[in-house]
Amino acid sequence: MNGATTSAQAEDQACYVYGVVPDAAPKPADAAPGVGNPPSPVTLIHHGEVAALVSEIDPEAPLGSPDDLRAHAEVLDTAAKRGPVLPFRFGGVVRDAQAVTDELLDPFEERFAAALEDLDGRAQFAVRGAYRQGRILQEILADRPEIADLNARTKALPEEAGRYERIRLGEMVAQEMAARSAADSRALLERLAPLAVATSDGAPAADLAVDASFLVDPGRREEFEAAVEELAGVWAGRIDLRLLGPLAPYDFVTGLIERTVEAS
Amino acid sequence: MTTVAHRGGGYVARPTPSGLVDVVDLILDKGLVIDVYVRVSLVGIELLTIDARIVVASVDTYLRFAEAVNRLDLAQGKEETLPELLQDMQEGGAKHKTKGALEGVKDTVSDVADRIRGRKDEDEDDEDEEEEEEEIDDEDEGQEEEDEEEPEEQPRRRRAPAARRRRER
Numbered sequence: 001m002n003g004a005t006t007s008a009q010a011e012d013q014a015c016y017v018y019g020v021v022p023d024a025a026p027k028p029a030d031a032a033p034g035v036g037n038p039p040s041p042v043t044l045i046h047h048g049e050v051a052a053l054v055s056e057i058d059p060e061a062p063l064g065s066p067d068d069l070r071a072h073a074e075v076l077d078t079a080a081k082r083g084p085v086l087p088f089r090f091g092g093v094v095r096d097a098q099a100v101t102d103e104l105l106d107p108f109e110e111r112f113a114a115a116l117e118d119l120d121g122r123a124q125f126a127v128r129g130a131y132r133q134g135r136i137l138q139e140i141l142a143d144r145p146e147i148a149d150l151n152a153r154t155k156a157l158p159e160e161a162g163r164y165e166r167i168r169l170g171e172m173v174a175q176e177m178a179a180r181s182a183a184d185s186r187a188l189l190e191r192l193a194p195l196a197v198a199t200s201d202g203a204p205a206a207d208l209a210v211d212a213s214f215l216v217d218p219g220r221r222e223e224f225e226a227a228v229e230e231l232a233g234v235w236a237g238r239i240d241l242r243l244l245g246p247l248a249p250y251d252f253v254t255g256l257i258e259r260t261v262e263a264s
Numbered sequence: 265m266t267t268v269a270h271r272g273g274g275y276v277a278r279p280t281p282s283g284l285v286d287v288v289d290l291i292l293d294k295g296l297v298i299d300v301y302v303r304v305s306l307v308g309i310e311l312l313t314i315d316a317r318i319v320v321a322s323v324d325t326y327l328r329f330a331e332a333v334n335r336l337d338l339a340q341g342k343e344e345t346l347p348e349l350l351q352d353m354q355e356g357g358a359k360h361k362t363k364g365a366l367e368g369v370k371d372t373v374s375d376v377a378d379r380i381r382g383r384k385d386e387d388e389d390d391e392d393e394e395e396e397e398e399e400i401d402d403e404d405e406g407q408e409e410e411d412e413e414e415p416e417e418q419p420r421r422r423r424a425p426a427a428r429r430r431r432e433r
Binding site: 014017019057059061062063064065066069070072073074076086087088089090091092093094095096099100102103104107108126128133134137138140141147151154155166167168169170171173174177205206211228229231232233235236240241242243244247248250251253254257 | 274275276277278279281282284286287288289290291292293294295296297298299301302303304305306307308309310311312323325326327328329330331332333334336
């Protein structure tokens, strides 16, 4: 690594790393451009049983435009559709291809290979849903008479006079919405978690009713998708449900690697 | 919004490709952290991440909800989903430069109840960010569409320490 300083300074290209796949993974399609502007083609750096998905970028150019984010996801999700992939976090850049081999693939080959084997065939699905505003608010007014009363009162008040009542009203609506989101999230997990190998969920962000990710075995994928469709039918008109996937296992890869470390 | 493909007339939407908000939520702060593995040859780059617009339980949020619920029976036909309602509060997702080797992304994203919003013009500079004061008290019903609260937080610019390190060596 003695030449690192001088060569890094002279280099106008560096190696962006998307993830790690098995050595036998198919070459990325030409159609999938990488990050950066203009994007370079995504290629594989092979080493032993594994290979890294990389593309050249200009290390001086800032990264993170919507196109860059989409490209990162697109490269990984495309790989996930074809086989196992260990996704790296957005923004990982290594000096050059040699460094990817020497510092990433060579020392961690066994660990990556074990995690890829563990993953085989499984993919992540994300299920997200947003409330229909009118519907959920009506539901709240119907179920909570005190909120409906306050609503009627604030409506009658002039703008200035009703400020604090309106803040209170909004607060009550927001709390009720959060309670409904928690209940709907529980229902979602009860239905879908049994069909998945692993589940990842946090509190849905403020504008979402439900938001969870699932690692799904290929053998249960149809069943899982049917269950999501069924839930979407139950919630139709109330929650607009969307299903993303198959995706690279963004939420599960860290756990996979840790498990292989513990096992070894 | 993005193209939403309904398969076989089903209820669940399967957007392909995923919308930007979904992509950001999926990938930022997720995945293996490369600097755990690569130490010597890690290159710090400048990351422009989309600013996480934080939706906290704030007075403004409450007033928006109150307005929405007040308006409810006046405008039955117009059904927004919640993201659209909240987007009004979040417009102006500022360009946000942050540090390179990954932690910066975490900084912006790990806040509680955050939502990440991007505008189509992320590539442009953010000089044109309006500095409009929000004056929700005096807001007219009629001009409500134009009135967008601006983020109070200014875009921060930071350079990746890893990038600096590389230059100094």
